[in-house]
Amino acid sequence: MKKSFADMIIGIVLLAFLTSLAVQVPAIPEVSRGYPLTLLVISYLMTGYLLVSSIVKQKKEEKQETKILEQVKIIVPYCLMIVVYLFLMGKIGYIASTVLFMVASLLYLKLKNKIVLAVLSVVLTIILYFVFTNFLTVILPRGSWFNIAF
């Protein structure tokens, strides 16, 4: 993949993001508008420059071999696993979701020693639970479906 291609994609995404902000500007009272508007205009100009320069570069640049596809294949499922973990935290509570996530993560990342896998998942989860609830007085998420608590 050409390196400037990534910059081009980033430029397009940023333009879309800046536009989503620009449509909200008229709703802001004039006294609160000046500073963010100035930053918005500068951001547009810089993003525009990034986009144009990456298009120009792309024509001249040669293709480079990258392992991006292999990386995507590993990282995207892992990110999905984190999203599921965060979603489950509100449904089944901190303890069950964290033990599940740790087991799934260690299996996904191919940790061979199953004893370490089991012990680490349970022990770390419980240690963190006690540290946060008893010492830091933070009530960790409770599940709405069911909840394990001590």
Next chain:
Amino acid sequence: MENIMLGFANVFQPNNLLVCIGGLFVGILFGALPGFSATMAVAIFVPFTYVMEPGAALLLLSALYCGGVFGGSIPAVLVGIPGTPASAPTALEGKALVKKGEAGRALNLVTMASCFGGFVSSVALLVCAPLLAKIAKMVGQPEQMFVAIFGLSVVVMLSQENLFKGLMVAIISLLLATFGQDPVEGFPRFTFGFSQLTGGFSVVPVLIGLFSLPEVFKMLEDPLGKMAESGKVGSLKLKLTDITHNIVNAVRSTIIGVCVGIIPAAGPDIAAFLCYNEAKKASKEPEKFGNGSPEGIVAAEAGNNGVTGGSLIPLLTLGIPGSAPAAIFLGAMIIHGVRPGPTLFTQHAETVYTMIIGFALINLLMYFVGMLFCKCGSLILVIPKSILATVIVVLAVVGTFATNKNMFDVFVMFGAGIIGYLMLRNDFPTSPVALALLLGTNMEKSMSLTRTMYEGELYMVFSRPLAAALAAFTIFSFVFPLVKMARERKKKAAQSTEQRGE
């Protein structure tokens, strides 16, 4: 003097001593693992400080910071992989000593020089910070505006490899800092309908995501690998000459380190290389440099640890975070109601002196904790990446939840982590995000109040001598790195033309 004594009394309380030692253990561990850093350690552990007294919280963060900077030198010696860029000269010399079977001696030198540099830098912090704070008391809104802009000029220095992308990240991050109520009128902006965004982005979750998850994603690219393979440590004994021949070297390097630390953005890496170079110039045996020179190790380590105390001087007195860990420090201080600036040494004297005295003690304790780590240094590096990655994700999630006790922040942290990874992969620096988010609100507020003060006639700002001086300083700090870069490019171009001619 009374405050200093109070600081001593606080630091030596058993709880605080435990916090210092625990922080050092964790900090050194984070520094020692290649890819991990002092910044990551400080970011992940900020939420753990919420229920602590401000003094204890700052002691924990200081211990993590100092331990993290020192810890980077352990893999540098044992496997020749610098845990942090600041340990690169140490890696060069350490590797050569390991080949000679003197890994233990190299590690002892590293530990001793690091403690010396860190301790002297904390004395400098104790002496210089209150003096600078007195000058800073003359700061009004216009001056604050220039101080904030000056703080942002750090971006220029942090992004020298890709200045345009660095500036772009800073500007867009300043825009992100405007999310939520505006600091003067209180009108909510860019909330996208989320009530959680009315107060703007919570900075700590963003920083946790930005500085921890990208490293996890990088580890995933090779999850089966261990951090590194390392040899045996051996005897940790030093020769007497290792100490006697290096006293002047250590003092010189520490002074350079402290001065570099005071300059925003000139971090431990610059100090380490600068001190290493100076030591080589001053050495009677410069030919030994690169072949296992104890002088090289002492210079680099005293220099990079000298930066730790120095970098806190502008942070405590002017509220300018000169580096990414200092920016997270600033965020933590604000959360604890200890706002850095001119009034810090009067309004929060007890807390700030506890931190400074603790900083000195931490650097002394670091010798003992550090030696323990040196003995089992090779064990740290065999922890599988799969375990590290999983543990970091859980710590980041739970720590972020503890910040405001809501899941929205956890999703923000996760989003920041993904964006941070994409930024790293595409050469966009992440440090400007931390600086802009922390300085943004202050900058907007002081700009708005200055405009009101002078009723639109902004040029009148320059009638204030301190504001004019700060403005000149700010312009210089933006222009100087640009001129330096242009000169270097010209020099390189001239060299390549010469080579072609030959």
